[in-house]
Amino acid sequence: MNIVVLVKQVPDTATERKLNPADSTVDRASSDGVINELCEYAIEEALLLKEKHGGEVTILSAGPDQATDSIRKALSMGADKAVHLNDEALHGSDSLQTAYALAKALGTIEFDLVILGSESTDARTGVVAAALAEYLGLPQLTLANKVDIDGSSVRVQRQTDDGYDVVEATLPAVVSVVEKINEPRYPSFKLIMAAKKKPVTKLGAADAAIDTALVGVANATTAVVDFAEAPPRAAGTVVKDEGNGGVQIADFLAAKKFV
Amino acid sequence: MAEVLVLVDHADGEVKKVTLELLTAARRVGEPSAVVVGEATGDITAKLGEYGAEKVYTAPAELNDYVVAPKAELLATLAADKSAVAVLVSATAENKEIAGRTAVKLGSGVLTDVVDLTADLVAEHSIFGGGVVAHARVTTGVPVVAVRPNAIPAEAAQGAAVQEAVTVELSEGAKAARITDRVKESKGSRPELAEAAIVVSGGRGVGSDDFSVVEGLADSLGAAVGASRAAVDSGWYPNAFQVGQTGKTVAPNLYIALGISGAIQHRAGMQTSKTIVAVNKDPEAPLLEIADFAVVGDLHKVTPQLTEEINKRK
């Protein structure tokens, strides 16, 4: 069972996030980069599957030099090796272009299963996994809160609006996970030290046969027309409950015509 | 006028409100053509017509037996056959996936979580948890746009609603991920979370799986019930009701948060609510910063009083 986990570095949600005025791409310099939270769940699931079925876990990340921090973190959780797709031509790629580039990079790796997070905290588009399955022509088992492998078949519980669907397919396949699936482990000191020696293969666009006319902000399939900070919410009223807090809310709701 | 495809969300023979909102947005751009997967009953067709659908394409329910790919094949095929100028879907987790695959097939681009749309297909987004408003457009091919529920008010306008059955020859690839079972978590008779005008949510502060204090207030207001991840993870309320980054994004007219601290991941799913009310015993809880009205106190005292007061004033 060889598993590739797609890991994205994103600006820390706890810090203020900005867009670059020049090209409207996410300003990665203005806030600390961290591993996308949901990617940690994807890594954890890959490690659990490896513990059960054997094989290797490879991290694949597309991003600038700083992404190495997240790659190291992923390796220190227990992944075996990593591939870092890093090319100036990819800067500012939108989610479909990213899916295309990742599909191409996956062409250089042997795998039975690709696992992604279902969403990233910065883009929040939630389309990469589906678009990737489309590009690869592989079964899409996304939004999984449970994954089981049995021989050459994979079965997941796919989270739906009102419950879940049971979905089955044959490997190789693309799986994306939601945070219900597991509890990501903390890297041990020993693993952190070991991670420093694990192999990270650098990949340029040409190495992955990526057509550079199809990626990057200049060729993006979507363009930001303009953006502005949203006007801050007007400061609200905060009262301490002196025994009539419920009545006070009712008064507020009545004034707003909700009751 | 050119056709705009609108993927219809329906359940139990009823069209969801968000579809009417999409039809309203579609009319700004061209002539709405509704796309129904599964049976388009008389009621469904009539409703789609009331909101401006000129055509109603119906596709076999079999498309629902596999994950996402068949609907993307349907939309991409229809978009090409009918020379559609745009494809609109609601911004649910599943429909965003459909949108992504459709755009790949069409060689176009996709815009997700859109809160407004102009006649020339410039979309408004609210990003970074509501902190930034951005406008964007698709630069190549037929734009595929996923619009958030409750963002664009539905307005009625009669359309012809001419039915046309479409057959799709599904590729083997589209059938690769089979749905073998569907499990529904009980919902009761309350309005649906993503569509409700009022949402009352409970968090860890509720303290147990007895959510009746939350449900009581919700019922007095005819509201949907939501929950924070902490409440869901504790097993107090089903997963389908989680509000937030990895749950549902809601933007109701009124959002009431009971015993929810307001972590960034929770706020990401409710920050664009028009009016926010919070009850929390901690005056430092981050949710109070974005609340229009907040009471610092014990929700188990404040909420029953509020519910009683509302029932009294009705």
Ligand SMILES: Cc1cc2nc3c(=O)[nH]c(=O)nc-3n(C[C@H](O)[C@H](O)[C@H](O)COP(=O)(O)OP(=O)(O)OC[C@H]3O[C@@H](n4cnc5c(N)ncnc54)[C@H](O)[C@@H]3O)c2cc1C
């Ligand atoms: C990848 C990822 C995704 C996530 N996605 C989501 C998501 O979609 N939705 C989500 O909600 N969270 C999500 N979270 C979790 C989020 O970070 C918070 O942990 C969660 O929202 C906390 O829930 P809470 O506010 O109910 O609990 P807490 O943070 O524990 O807050 C409880 C609050 O209740 C108050 N309280 C306690 N008792 C009372 C009382 N008697 N009366 C009044 N107030 C009281 C306390 O003062 C406190 O402010 C996600 C986290 C991660 C890492």
Ligand SMILES: Nc1ncnc2c1ncn2[C@@H]1O[C@H](COP(=O)(O)O)[C@@H](O)[C@H]1O
């Ligand atoms: N640049 C990237 N490198 C590696 N994986 C990525 C990248 N962008 C997105 N992903 C994967 O796609 C998932 C969903 O991202 P998104 O659709 O952008 O919200 C993430 O959780 C990652 O697993």
